[in-house]
Amino acid sequence: MTIEQPKKPTEVIFTCSGTAIGKMRNDLQVKMVEPMLEEFTMATDEGPFHGGDATAPPPLALFIGGLTGCIMTQLRAFAKRMNVEINDLQVDCKIVWQWTPKDRIYETAPKAFDMEISIDSPSAIEDQLALIQAARKGCFVEQTLGQSNKITHRLKTEGGYMRLPS
Amino acid sequence: MTIEQPKKPTEVIFTCSGTAIGKMRNDLQVKMVEPMLEEFTMATDEGPFHGGDATAPPPLALFIGGLTGCIMTQLRAFAKRMNVEINDLQVDCKIVWQWTPKDRIYETAPKAFDMEISIDSPSAIEDQLALIQAARKGCFVEQTLGQSNKITHRLKTEGGYMRLPS
Numbered sequence A, B: 001m002t003i004e005q006p007k008k009p010t011e012v013i014f015t016c017s018g019t020a021i022g023k024m025r026n027d028l029q030v031k032m033v034e035p036m037l038e039e040f041t042m043a044t045d046e047g048p049f050h051g052g053d054a055t056a057p058p059p060l061a062l063f064i065g066g067l068t069g070c071i072m073t074q075l076r077a078f079a080k081r082m083n084v085e086i087n088d089l090q091v092d093c094k095i096v097w098q099w100t101p102k103d104r105i106y107e108t109a110p111k112a113f114d115m116e117i118s119i120d121s122p123s124a125i126e127d128q129l130a131l132i133q134a135a136r137k138g139c140f141v142e143q144t145l146g147q148s149n150k151i152t153h154r155l156k157t158e159g160g161y162m163r164l165p166s
Helices: A059-081 A125-138 A140-145 B059-081 B125-138 B140-145
Strands: A010-021 A025-034 A038-044 A088-102 A105-120 A151-157 A160-163 B010-021 B025-034 B038-044 B088-102 B105-120 B151-157 B160-163
Touching (some): A025 B059, A038 A059, A059 A088, A059 B038, A105 B125, A125 B105, A140 B105, B059 B088, B059 B105, B059 B125, B125 B140
Antiparallel strands (some): A010 B088, A088 A105, A151 A160, B010 B025, B088 B105
């Protein structure tokens, strides 16, 4: 299938509406809003260690799945356009986070992100390397992780939304 | 359920092994490796626009689901420890990315991350705000997005792994 690429810069917008149910489960209604509307139903939960019922994968499983899937999608999408043949593709991703107790709660920080890419391809290694570098720039998740992002938070109150300091 | 929190700093490690199948589908075997072993099976796919068969949500749906679920989990996990009552919890998250065509491929960049949090709670607003700020620090995904991360990539070749320049 030939992919028709828009000619002009555009925005890609996703929304997620999460509802807490059960002990630690979150039902998630995810929408792609732009460039077209698509809807997806998913959920997260926690295992017994974190007080949950393990009815769905934990949030970090979705997170690493999103990162791995994103780079894999970009590799295959760009391969055709860069004339790199891919017979088979395997990506192994590993993320290490630091977890630090602080009084009765804890704080977290990312430590390492590693990807091993196996491409079964008759194309030259330098072309495969060029494909990977292009895929990294086209991968929404990798580009997001590569920069410091500001997340705004608002709490709904009876008097309206309160914006939290960053 | 009372959660027994480890006393010492520890690492939380996730791995994801992705296999490309079909047109754009990726089968993902996700493992929590530390602090305990848990396994999860998931997949990503793309819609017809991106040359896929839409057999699973796209990677960005998993990504926003992971972010939303992570902060929601932290809010409920910390609420008990910070004596904030939560009767109901709803979080609406929106992410905007920029998509820019470049020759036959494209580049991407994150633009905005917004969260609206609704807590049905008899606790004081200032206690709810303190809970949210603590949950942000305990949320692995938010802490990851808040800093610039380096992702290493290695390509498997017949002569061993080649490390890509960053």
